[in-house]
Amino acid sequence: MNKMSMQRLILGIAVPSLLAVSCSAYAEVERFRYQSEISYRLDAVDVFRMRNAIPDVDVRKTLKPLIGITFYSQNAFISALKKELDDEIVNQYQLMLLEKSQQQGQDLAIDVLSDDIIHIAYKAQPKDTALPTTELINTAKLNGTVKLNKVSDGFTTKNLQVTVNAQNLCVSVTSFKQGKLTDVCPDKEHSFTLLSQGDYQLNGLGQEFHSPGKLNSNWLGFKRQGGNKMEGYEGGATGNTQFPILYATNPKQQNYALYLDTIYAANWDFMETPWKVSVSQGKPSFLLMAGEGLPELRQQYMKLVGNPLVPPRKMFGMWLSEYGFDNWQEMDDKLKTLKQQAFPIDGVVMDLQWFGNVESYSSTSQMGTLTWDVKNFPEPEKKIQSLKDQGIGMMLIEESYVSEGLDEHQALDDKGYLIKDPKTGKAIDTDPNDLGHWWGKGGMIDWTNVAGGDYWHDWKRVPLIEMGVIGHWTDLGEPEMYNAEGVFLGNKPHSDVHNIFNYKWLESIYQGYQRNKTEVRPFMMSRSGAPGIQRFGATMWSADIGTNLQSLSSQFSMQPNMVLSGIDYYSSDVGGFHRGALKARSSEREAALNETYTQWFAYSSLFEVPVRPHTENLCNCKETAPDRVGDLASNKASIELRYQLIPYLYSLAHRANNSAEPVFPSMDYYYGNDPQAVNLPGQKMMGKDLLGAGIAKMGQKVMDLYLPAGKWYDYRTGEMTVSKGEWRKQLPVYHNSVIRLPLFARDGAIIPVNSQQKMPLTSDVPLTLAAKVYGTQGTFILYEDDGASNAYLKGELRQTSLTTREIEEGLLLTVEAKGDYQNAPAARPLSIAWYGIEGKVKAIELNGSVISDWTQQDGVVSVSTTDLPVNNKTELKLVID
Known part of the structure; x- marks a missing residue:
């Protein structure tokens, strides 16, 4: 036997070492290295x-x-x-x-990162060094192992048994709690297989629209083709965005997740067993995570990629957008009629007309100026301030392309900040044919060059931020158009950067805010991305979606996968970007558009951040504002509900930031043990306490809705339903011809609300502390801050706990606040609507004194008080017969 054959028989080399998991704690990480024979x-x-x-x-x-x-x-x-x-x-x-x-014999490396997480790579790795990871994740926050035992064919942790087949290097992973999870086996050079017995639900993996008109967020039975790109879909174009995190769950089995740690395009084939996972370049390297259910698995994933920042409070309101406003007058006309119809609005989104529009195939197109076109948008600083005085913010679009005839292109090229031609070292044209694109003709910024990103931010964005711009709309960032021959900093080829191009762009914006110590918090709305963009303040929208309800239903289906991929704030062009995709006869188009818009606006008002009507309107012949398209009364009712819920949603945003709790989880996130709650993307949760649903079908007037076991209350009326895990059949979605999507509160829910009684409502912190209370025992923490700055990250925020419980005399609500922020109210009234009260209330006491400003009607008790000191504990006692 030769020396090489002897080496290949050395199996199961385990090398313990120390790896820092925090500044003050260390955990022992065991490393196992294997080689197989020919x-x-x-x-x-x-x-x-x-x-x-x-x-x-x-x-x-x-x-x-x-x-x-x-x-x-x-x-x-x-x-x-x-x-x-x-x-x-x-x-x-x-x-x-x-x-x-x-x-040839294969290599296998396994690092044990915690009792539930192992890092597996089919590659050679020195025994004394940890497996490397991409910049997208950070394993430092993982807990490490509590207990690890080595056995002849693998090892065990506190929770897992891992067995390695010495011949084929298949890795079998079993949970001590609930049995076998999966067998992982090497396949060809860039792929591996997963053999998981049973009927698994497969989620995560970012977005790739499929199955028009069908509600299905499960990837089982599909091929998920990865790599960031735009794809045609039902008359529009939607994003295919790579977030390589797979969740495999089943109510009857142990669940697991798998994060494929790659920046290259990845494909997932779930058409048959075993499932096959492949990467376009490099050896497969992935983290396999075990957990009780989706909450535990997503928490582990979020430790790797980071939690979302809290968006500015205004982003929870409505933002008006179109492609695009040609001048201030056009925008002002839309705002004027919204005000006349008493619609609330928190911002406007400016498309590329703001910097002078573009000229196809022209080297002097204004793409890349990022400077106001003062002819059509004169005195922008004054205009932005005027809008701010009216409570309206501004978000501006930007792209990574720069027309080659502009001074900006020359300056960037001279400094080496554009993607280069490897033959000349100068900027390369994004069109390999040297003809240009619809936006003009030129180059593309290299966001991997930190110095270049800093230079661009300080030159172009800082003046806009100082004017009062509070959001950055990053478009075309897949990137959609590129020259594959171009090289990035360090002569990296395009394939090394493509799927993290938008990630680096968003990171550059975030770092610009940090470097300049900008007081306002960063917010970005992006068309593409990668794991971890949420920690930069980035959100995503689904791109240029077609105007039809088939596309809307697919939006429903992609949202749970995006949430599990770490994107809590996933939105759409409300009403659809491409109106030509509307599926209706000419004589029926107006009615079809109105119904499509009405359903879409109602859904977005419940589940999307921001609520942002948007469409292509270069002809100035289309409407996107909710007072001009769709059913007026329905649109007003939908947006009123959104503004009423902003205190609750904003609190959930803080929970997402500090605890990685999803803002809009799927049904099976909290009810994963209920088989009937699985794969219902038309129904969604808002935090733990609210359950709602959307509709996406022409002419739909009723719907079936599933309620998990327990008590549920109609959010609006307080009507109680006791469910054993049942479907509510034929629920009306219109009341008096006004759309009213189902919304239920679970027993024990306490929902802080905006108690304004008259439209237009505002997204500001309400002067009154108001809440809807459902049932008799529950708790919720209301988070409030200045809504705009980064001060909340330094602890400048108020947390108000509201707790209900049963007592001998009846019921008790306790309100306690801690913390403070600039301009926070020192005293405020209390307004409570308490649903599900059984028995007659004899009296209500406020801090031990009987009060008279309350009513009881049909099981609902309404209580109002005068101003109460915020720093004092408040007790509201309901004395019940």
Whole structure:
């Protein structure tokens, strides 16, 4: 036996070492390294190529039973060949058969990161160094192992048993609590397989629209084609965005997640078992995570990629947008009629007309100026301040492209901050044919060059931020148009950067805010991205979606996957960007558009941040504002509900920031043990306490809605339903011809609300502390801050706990506040609507004194008080017969 063969038999090298998991704590990380022997396998393509070399027999037919089977010794392979071919043929062509089928021995490295998480890579890795990770994740926050035992064929942790097959390097992972999770096996050079027995629900993996008109967020039975790009879909174009985090769950089985740690395009084939995962470049490297359910698994993932920042409070309101406003007058006209119809509005979004529009294929197109077109938008600083005085913020679009005839292109090229032609070292045209694109003709900023990103931010964005711009709309960042021959900083090829291009762009914006110590918090709305963009203050929207309800239903389906991928704030162009995608006869188009918009606006008002009507309107012949398209009364009711819920939603945003709790989780996130709650993307939670649903079907007037076991209250009326895990059939979604999507509160819910009684409502912190209370025992923490700055990260915020419980005399609500922020109210009234009261209330006491300003009607008790000192504990007692 030669030296190489001896090396390949060295299996199960385990190397313990120390790895820092925090500034003050260390956890022992065990590292296991394995090598397999040479093996033999015939693939279909190998057999096909041998058909002429072995003319004596039809090898494609004869060797078909052996295709894809791996043999771990030469003798076993030759023996199998002789069962299919004559001995004489095998002996004659043995050397060729061995050469074509021989598979080099593989390497396997495993690092044990915690009792529930192992890092697996089918690659050679020195025994004394940890497996590397991409910049997208950080393993430092993982807990490390509490207990690890080495055994002859693997190891055990406190929660897992991991077995390694020495021949094929398959890794079997079993949970001590609930049994086998999966078998992971190497496949070809860039791929591996997952064999998981049972009916798994597969979620996560970012967005890729499929199955028009069907509500299905489960990837099982599909091929998920990765790599950031735009794809045509139902008359529009939606994003295919790579977030390589897979969740495999089942109410009856132990659940697991798998994070594929790659920046290259990844494909996931769930068409048959075993499932196959492949990367376009590099050896597969991934983290396998075990957990009780989606909450635990997502928490582990968020530790790797980071929690979202709290968006500015204004982003929870409505933002008006179109492609695009040609001048201030056009925008002002839209705002004027919204005000006349008493619609609330928190911001306007400016498309590329703000910097002078673009000219197709022109080297002097204004793409990349990021400077106001003062002819059509004069005195922008004064205008932004005027809008701010009216409570209206501004978000501006930007792209990474710069027309080559602009001074900006020259300055960036001179400094080496554009993507380069490797032959000349100068900026490369984004069009390989040197003709240009719809936006003009020029180059693309290299966001991997930190100095270049800093230069651009300080030159272009800082003046806009100082004017009062509070949001950055990053468009075309897949990137959609690029020259594959271009090289980035350090001569990196395009393939090394493509899927993190938008990530680096967003990171550059965030770092610009940090470097300049900008007081306002960063907010970005992006068309593309990668794991971790939420920690920069970035959100995502689904791109240029078509105007039809089939696309809206797919938006429903992608939202749970985006939430599990770490994107809490996932929105859409309300009403659809491409109006030509509307599926209706000419005579029915107006009615179809109105209904489509009305349903879409109602859904977005419940589940999207921001609520942002948007459409292509270059002809100035389309409407996007909710007072001009759709049903007026329905749109007003939908947005009124959104503004009423902002105190609750904003509190959830703080929970997402400090505890990684999702703002809009799927049903199975909190009810994963209920088989009927699985894969219902038309229904969604808002935090733990509210359950709602959208509709996306022309002419739909009623819907079926599933309520998990327990008591549920109609959010609006307080009507109680006791469910054993049942469907509410034929629930009306219109009341008096006004759309009213179902919304239920769970028993014990306390929902802080905006108690304003008259439209237009505002997103500001309400002067009154108001809440809707459902049932008798619950708690909720209301988070409030200045809504705009980063001061909340320094602890400048108020947390007000509201707690209800049963007492001997009846019920008690306790309100306690701690913390403070600039301009926070020192005293405020209390307004409570308490639903589900059984029995007659005899009296209500406020801090021990009887008060009279309350009513009881049909099981609902309404209480109002005068101003109460915020820093004092408040007790509201309901004395019940």
